Amino acid sequence: MAVPKQARASSNSAVKNGKEIVEQIRSMESQIAESKTNLNNLAPLLQFCQHDNPKVIHAAIHALFRVFSPMVSEGELRVSKKATEGDSKAAVAMWLRENYKKFTKRLCELLDSTEPGLQIPALKILLDLVKLESADLSRQEYNFANALYLKTVESLLYSTNMSEPLMQEFSQKFVGFYDDLRFYFLKNAAFVINVALGQHPTKNQKAIGKVSQEKLAVLLDNSFGILESLNSMPTDAKELDEFWAGSPDTGASKKSNSGEMSQFSDSEDEDMEEAGAASNKSTGKGPLLSLHSHRRAFSDCWIAVLKLPFTQTMYKKTLLIIHKRIIPHLPRPVVLMDFLTDSYNSGGAISLLALKGLFVLITEHNLDYPDFFQKLYLLFDHNLMHAKYRARFFSQVDIFLSSPLLPATLVAAFIKRMARLSLSSPPASIVITVPFIYNLLKRHPTCMQLIHGSANQTNDCYDHSERDPMKCNAFNSSLWELQTLQNHFAPNVATLAKIFNEQFTKPSYNLEDFLDHTYSSMFRNELTKKRRGEAAVALEAPTGW
Known part of the structure; x- marks a missing residue:
């Protein structure tokens, strides 16, 4: 028209x-x-x-x-502080x-505009002004213009229109590259979040109070989005060599002019002005060149983020990266103990994902968690066999049960529980549990009696409902479930289960070869499998037509 x-x-x-x-x-x-x-x-x-x-x-x-x-x-x-009232200049x-x-x-x-074409220029101008202000403040001693940068960070974190281009621009080209911008972002984000939660000791704290749940959700999404893309945390002090506002002065300290930094502050926002001034007074050359200070800022920021009301999706995203992207950069990783133990105790997919981070704290940072294996034992249920993250879970459990010092009674309980669950599991899960059981028996020969037990046993003494693996009486049971699986309708499962009828001379399986199987992949394998000769038929094809 x-x-x-x-x-x-x-x-x-x-x-x-x-x-x-x-x-x-x-x-x-x-x-x-x-x-x-x-x-x-x-x-x-x-x-x-x-x-x-x-x-x-x-x-x-x-x-x-x-x-x-x-x-x-x-x-x-x-x-000038000496300016008189009638001074025209x-x-x-x-x-x-x-x-x-x-x-x-x-x-x-x-920064809250719906136009990325305005958001990104506004961000660049703000950061350029931060650089110019910092240069002006650093005429006598190094100072970072954090008053303006704090307002920039706050506006970004509260932006309800955080576009992907804006997120990428800030996190990759600025915070992910410049050490000073990253350091002050971490400090400022922690400050903004704590103020939003009413947990920052400021003069106006009572007046501020807590912000709405909607704003907290925006704060969580934006802060996590930036932190998630932050993959440039330094691991050595020598890596601290890129600075947006100029390199901190390593020479002798001179008289600071930070007392005049309020020239760029907004007097009606007293809390932010105090935070910006405090940062300039206390964060000179030392913190920016100290690896410990960067790690401390990283830790404080993540702890603040973890206080926000998490959704199930955010829990999963955090737990997926916590052992590789968060724990290695914390000065005291045990500060995550409460978060990980609460996640581990929550059940479902959250527990599965919390497993790796919790195990890192136990094995590398001496976290005492006496009920770890009991909780792990209870995670083996019917839901696990259908869970999206079961491949990740089994690969981690393989590490947890690898120690030859584990009691045979405990290992037997895990073997028996997996065998029992396999009776009602989909084929894609069974092809994981069968090699897993085989590897555990190879690793712990004492448990071989589960296969070579007494033939006169008529009742299974294993108590599947017992929550304590040390009391379920699995060690005195037998793996009759594996015999049952040898008649499974899926040929892959039946063939795999027959390995237990042979001598245990075969090397341990590589579990990675079995973790990615699904109904679809198994069906495709059957369709593409090469047949030896013609398939057997019940009736001969009619001839003479």
């Missing part, structure tokens, strides 16, 4: 007006650059940042950045600072 002439005319007019405004913005910018007498142009430029046309906003924020950049670099926003600086705050506030608002 053709577009009405009136609509086309309106659209063309909007485009024309947009171009005219962009030209007007450039003209105002040029006038300011030519003479300081044209500083009043800042007011309309700030208004254009609120325009409906994204192209106008884009032009306005870049123009203002080019206007304010030299002012920040040359210290024109700085007000100080009055101009104060006015410029107020406009600068409005500009940075608008940039932070644009």
Whole structure:
């Protein structure tokens, strides 16, 4: 259908007006650059940042950045503490600072825009301003302009329109590359989350209180999304060599000018101002060049994130990466003990995924968990045989039961429980449990009596309902279930189960060869299997037609 002439005319007019405004913005910018007498142009430029046309906003924020950049670099926003009330130069600086705050506030608002084409430029400008402010603050001693960076991080974490391009831009090109941006992001994210939970000891804590559940959910999604993509945590102090705001001064300390950093702070946000000032006063060259400080910031940030109300999906995502991406970078990994034990005790898929992280704490960090094997034993149920993560689970259990020092009674309980469950499991699960049982018998020869027991046994003494593996009486039972599996309808299962009729001279199975089997893969294998000769038929094909 053709577009009405009136609509086309309106659209063309909007485009024309947009171009005219962009030209007007450039003209105002040029006038300011030519003479300081044209500083009043800042007011309309700030208004254009609120325009409906994204192209106008884009032009306005870049123009203002080019206007304010030299002012920040040359210290024109700085007000001397000795300035008198009638000092015109100080009055101009104060006015410029107020406009600068409005500009940075608008940039932070644009991080919640629905237009990635505005989000990313706003982020880049904010970070460029952080660099310029840091350079101005570091004229005497290294300082990081964390007051502005804290507001940037807070705006990102609360953004309800966190687009994938914005997430990738911030996490990979900035936080994932520059050590100072990563360090202060971790500290600021922890601060923002703790304030949201009402757990930060600030003057206005009672007034702040806890934010809504909806905002906490946004906070969790955004903070986890950035942390999940953070794969550049240093493992050695020598790796701390990339800094966005310049390398920390390693020379002798001079008098700090951090007392004037409030020139860039927003006085109506007292808590954020205090946090930014505290960071600049206490985080000079030392923390940024200290591996322990980076690990501590990483730990504090993750602990704060784990306090947020987790969903089942977020639990699973965290547990999938906790043993490789989180625990190795914590100065005290045992701080995750409560989170992992609660996850392990929750049951279902969460317990399966918590297993690896908990085992790392037990074996590498001396965590005492006396009921570990009892909980592990109870995880073997009918739901496990249908679980999405069963392959991951079995590969981990294989490690847990690998020690030859485990009691034979305990190992026998696991063998018997797997054998019993295999009677009602899908073929794809049985082809995992049968090789697993074979490997356990090879590894623990004392349990061979489960196969070569007395032939006069008429009743199975194993108590499947007993929750304690040491009391289920599995060691005095027999693996009659494996004999039953030799008549299974699936030929792969029946053939595999017959291995127990032979001498135990075959090497242990590589479980990796069996973990990825499904109904579909087994069916495809049967279809593509090469047959020896013709298939047997019940009736001969008719002839003579």
